[in-house]
Amino acid sequence: MVWPIRRRAPAAPRTLRRSFVTPEGVDLRLELGGAGARAVAFVLDAVMILTILILSTIAISLLVSDGKSEILLILWLIGSFVLRNGWFILFEIGGRGATPGKMLIGLRVVARDGAPLTGGAVIARNAMREIEIFLPLSFLGYQASQDAADAFLAIFALLWSGIFLFFPLMNHDRLRIGDLVGGTWVVRTARTALAADIGATETIARQRRSFSDAALDLYGVYELQTLEEVLRLARPEAIATVAEAVRRKAGIADDGDDMGFLTDYYRALCVRLERGMMLGRRRDNKHAPSLGRQR
Amino acid sequence: MNALVEEGAGIPAAAVMVNASRFRAAHELEWKRLDGIVTRIERRGIGALTENDLLMLPLLYRSALSSLSVARETSLDRALVSYLEALCTRAYFQIYGVPTSFWSQLREFILRGWPQAVRALWRETLVSALLTLAGALAGFLLVMHDPTLFYAIIPDSLAGGRDPSANADALRATLYNKEQHDGLAVFATFLFTHNAQIAIFSFALGFAFAIPTVLLIVYNGLMLGAFLAVFAAKGLALQAGGWLIIHGTTEIFAIIIAGAAGFRIGTAIAFPGRAARTDFAFAVGRKASVAMAGAVVMLILAGLLEGIGRQTVLVDGTRYTIGLTMLVGWLAYFYAPRRADGLADS
Numbered sequence: 001m002v003w004p005i006r007r008r009a010p011a012a013p014r015t016l017r018r019s020f021v022t023p024e025g026v027d028l029r030l031e032l033g034g035a036g037a038r039a040v041a042f043v044l045d046a047v048m049i050l051t052i053l054i055l056s057t058i059a060i061s062l063l064v065s066d067g068k069s070e071i072l073l074i075l076w077l078i079g080s081f082v083l084r085n086g087w088f089i090l091f092e093i094g095g096r097g098a099t100p101g102k103m104l105i106g107l108r109v110v111a112r113d114g115a116p117l118t119g120g121a122v123i124a125r126n127a128m129r130e131i132e133i134f135l136p137l138s139f140l141g142y143q144a145s146q147d148a149a150d151a152f153l154a155i156f157a158l159l160w161s162g163i164f165l166f167f168p169l170m171n172h173d174r175l176r177i178g179d180l181v182g183g184t185w186v187v188r189t190a191r192t193a194l195a196a197d198i199g200a201t202e203t204i205a206r207q208r209r210s211f212s213d214a215a216l217d218l219y220g221v222y223e224l225q226t227l228e229e230v231l232r233l234a235r236p237e238a239i240a241t242v243a244e245a246v247r248r249k250a251g252i253a254d255d256g257d258d259m260g261f262l263t264d265y266y267r268a269l270c271v272r273l274e275r276g277m278m279l280g281r282r283r284d285n286k287h288a289p290s291l292g293r294q295r
Numbered sequence: 296m297n298a299l300v301e302e303g304a305g306i307p308a309a310a311v312m313v314n315a316s317r318f319r320a321a322h323e324l325e326w327k328r329l330d331g332i333v334t335r336i337e338r339r340g341i342g343a344l345t346e347n348d349l350l351m352l353p354l355l356y357r358s359a360l361s362s363l364s365v366a367r368e369t370s371l372d373r374a375l376v377s378y379l380e381a382l383c384t385r386a387y388f389q390i391y392g393v394p395t396s397f398w399s400q401l402r403e404f405i406l407r408g409w410p411q412a413v414r415a416l417w418r419e420t421l422v423s424a425l426l427t428l429a430g431a432l433a434g435f436l437l438v439m440h441d442p443t444l445f446y447a448i449i450p451d452s453l454a455g456g457r458d459p460s461a462n463a464d465a466l467r468a469t470l471y472n473k474e475q476h477d478g479l480a481v482f483a484t485f486l487f488t489h490n491a492q493i494a495i496f497s498f499a500l501g502f503a504f505a506i507p508t509v510l511l512i513v514y515n516g517l518m519l520g521a522f523l524a525v526f527a528a529k530g531l532a533l534q535a536g537g538w539l540i541i542h543g544t545t546e547i548f549a550i551i552i553a554g555a556a557g558f559r560i561g562t563a564i565a566f567p568g569r570a571a572r573t574d575f576a577f578a579v580g581r582k583a584s585v586a587m588a589g590a591v592v593m594l595i596l597a598g599l600l601e602g603i604g605r606q607t608v609l610v611d612g613t614r615y616t617i618g619l620t621m622l623v624g625w626l627a628y629f630y631a632p633r634r635a636d637g638l639a640d641s
Contacts, residue, residue: 022360022383022387022391023391024357024360026360026361026363026364026383028380028383028384028387029380030384031384070480070481071480073481073484074480074481074484077481077484077485077488078484078488080488081487081488081491081492084492085491085492085495093394093397093400094397095336095340095341095393095394096337097388097392097393108388110388110392111392112577114391114392115391115392116391116392116393116394116395117392117393117394118394118400118581119394119400119404119408119585119588120408120412120580120581120582120584120585120588121577121580121581121584123584123585123587123588124577124580124581124583124584127495127498127499127584127587128499128502129499130495130496130498130499130500131496131499131500131502131503164502175573177502180573180576180577180580181502181560181576181577181580181584182577182580182581182584183576183577183578183580183581184577187384188381189381189384189385189388190381191330191334191337191381191385192377192378192381192382193378194319194323194326194327194374194375194378195374195375195378197315197316197319197372197375198372221371224371225371225373228372228373228374229373232374267313270313270315270371270372271313273371274313274314274369274370274371277368277369277371278369
């Protein structure tokens with residue numbers, strides 16, 4: 001690529017899912033932590049740091065009168081330095097790759113290239129907090145301590161440093177300046193439980209409804225998965241609305257059992273669409289040609 | 296694959312089932328077991344695993360990955376696919392993404408990472424050193440020429456009575472100050488935390504195209520020169536040099552390196568060359584941050600030398616010896632050629 005001419009970068013995806021291929025060749029489709037989750041995790045960490053700092057300061061100031069003030073003062077100085085700079089670094093350098101705040105939210109710092117997270121990367125990403133957080137804070141403090149004559153300068157400085165603070169909102173990968181310099185990003189690694197199977201488990205004995213091909217040709221994968229969501233949430237009014245809509249379209253009489261009807265319909269539609277997939281015919285949504293006509 | 300975990304109840308041979316149900320029945324136990332192992336590592340570390348679990352982890356992980364691939368191609372059960380995606384992601388980072396232990400990282404840092412990182416910054420270090428020198432020279436000449444400028448350069452809180460209005464005896468007293476003995480350790484700690492914060496700050500500020508870092512480094516030199524000028528004007532240059540050098544070689548060197556690390560990041564972002572800006576930024580940033588971490592370690596030593604060494608060693612000759620020995624030591628540690636590097640390069 002010659003310098004002045006830059007190929008336009010491919011349009012970044014709107015969602016927070018990113019392609020990430022493991023050495024085994026499977027795309028994990030990582031989900032990045034959103035700006036909100038990241039901010040909440042940071043606030044949690046900040047609250048923890050401040051709580052520890054305030055409690056230890058009170059404890060030390062109570063103990064100082066005992067005459068051992070020197071050692072306690074040293075402990076306090078080192079402790080506050082380690083809290084400010086070491087909290088993020090030491091927690092993220094450990095195997096979890098997350099501070100307590102991130103752990104609570106279900107986030108994890110990982111290297112963007114998928115390699116192990118090195119100490120250098122963690123230090124780089126967290127040293128940058130100096131200009132992201134502490135610089136704007138110190139400008140705020142400066143403005144609070146000065147009179148109005150300097151307010152303009154302080155506001156200008158605050159705006160300038162605000163660019164760093166709000167940098168994650170300006171790129172698609174929600175990278176902080178620190179992530180940029182450290183080559184990291186923050187992904188969601190929340191523990192999820194396997195939701196129950198709508199398909200086969202319950203009531204094998206029950207006689208299932210059967211549906212005509214015409215009724216099953218109404219919908220595609222998108223509608224199937226929306227139906228899956230409705231069934232999992234199991235909100236009565238939503239179930240009733242959806243069941244009514246399906247019955248009307250397919251011309252099936254109401255038998256009073258909306259849940260059973262939708263479950264059977266889901267199962268039948270799923271089997272039909274999956275069979276189509278096996279034969280290489282995938283019907284993405286109801287606007288795509290029906291499976292029968294794709295031949 | 297079924298052999299990995301004993302299968303539970305067989306698949307009921309009833310009516311046609313959706314693929315997801317068949318698939319869940321066949322593999323759910325494996326996924327649950329992997330989930331359990333990964334959760335245990337996440338909560339209590341890799342040490343919490345039994346030998347058997349440790350051996351099973353990669354097998355179960357690969358089996359879950361292949362389940363994910365199959366599920367994506369054959370199943371329309373979205374809950375199943377997203378469960379497997381989350382599970383595989385967590386397992387992946389436990390297997391591939393975990394750094395080596397803290398202690399082996401520390402060893403690597405001291406033996407190789409730190410000197411290598413500093414050596415890679417030699418150009419920036421040279422520039423940073425020259426800027427400090429230029430600042431010091433300017434500060435010295437300015438204050439020699441017009442002592443009132445001292446007050447413009449150095450804030451009152453830092454001067455502590457060492458200003459042009461003090462007489463020679465008072466200045467001499469500050470150089471061989473003994474009264475502070477009881478507060479020594481606190482003083483040393485305060486100096487360290489203060490300087491280390493500045494080092495980290497000058498590194499981070501490098502991101503703004505290195506301009507604030509340049510200002511910080513020049514200002515640091517300016518203060519140095521101004522202080523020396525105050526003493527030189529009263530004929531105390533040599534003594535002040537000893538007062539400064541005992542910790543100064545370590546401390547100023549550390550600040551110079553931290554500044555150099557900031558320059559490296561700033562220039563990498565301003566002039567990424569042919570590489571993409573983001574790719575280049577982190578390749579450079581990771582290495583420069585190692586140098587900055589090293590600078591913080593140097594500042595711990597400098598704080599000890601300044602707070603304790605300087606207050607107890609009151610002979611100029613010894614002060615110079617300690618300071619210069621430290622300098623030679625650092626230079627040898629950073630720049631002396633090593634056998635290990637030769638092997639790694641060849």
